[in-house]
Amino acid sequence: MGDSLNRHLRTRIAVLCQELSRWPTIRERIETVGGGATLDELLAAVTRAPQPPDDARVKELLDEIAQIGDAIGLPSLTSELRGPVPRLPGGSYSHAQIAWVCPAARCGRVELVEDEDGVPTCVMSGSTPLAPYPPARGS
Numbered sequence: 001m002g003d004s005l006n007r008h009l010r011t012r013i014a015v016l017c018q019e020l021s022r023w024p025t026i027r028e029r030i031e032t033v034g035g036g037a038t039l040d041e042l043l044a045a046v047t048r049a050p051q052p053p054d055d056a057r058v059k060e061l062l063d064e065i066a067q068i069g070d071a072i073g074l075p076s077l078t079s080e081l082r083g084p085v086p087r088l089p090g091g092s093y094s095h096a097q098i099a100w101v102c103p104a105a106r107c108g109r110v111e112l113v114e115d116e117d118g119v120p121t122c123v124m125s126g127s128t129p130l131a132p133y134p135p136a137r138g139s
Contacts, residue, residue: 005106006055012078013046013124014064014102014109017078020123027123031095035068046106049123065119075086100130 005013020026030039031109042061045053068070069077100120111120111130119129 005058007017008106009055009062010107014107015076016042016054016062016065016078017076017102017107017109017122017124018111021121024123026077029072030065030068033068033072035065038064038068043124047104047122084131088121093109097131097132097134101133103131 018137029041030036038061042058042065045058045061065122066076066078069075074129097113099113102109103122105134107124108134109130121127121129
């Protein structure tokens, strides 16, 4: 087990988190076809585990959720192959907040401030508000 999930898994988790956050009924649809326990295990592994999650097990769970997504008519529920993901600017930048990011730093989810009406939440970590980016000075 490493210190953090690999980039590909983090991206897949970000996609799932974003979908679950925007469309709460997706969870209900997953539960309706018997996928609730799989989703709960994934959420626990990613957000509540005292140790970093095991890449192999997280991949298995994401693959199961992807299959469930296919079965309920939601292909690409955990796929990063949907279009460009906004990249945060590199190098020097102003310290004005430009985005919201994963509060647990366990996925690559990014929501631009200009695209949101309020503070978006991470349903995978119990509706925790996303963290501001860049962080406030001294954080």
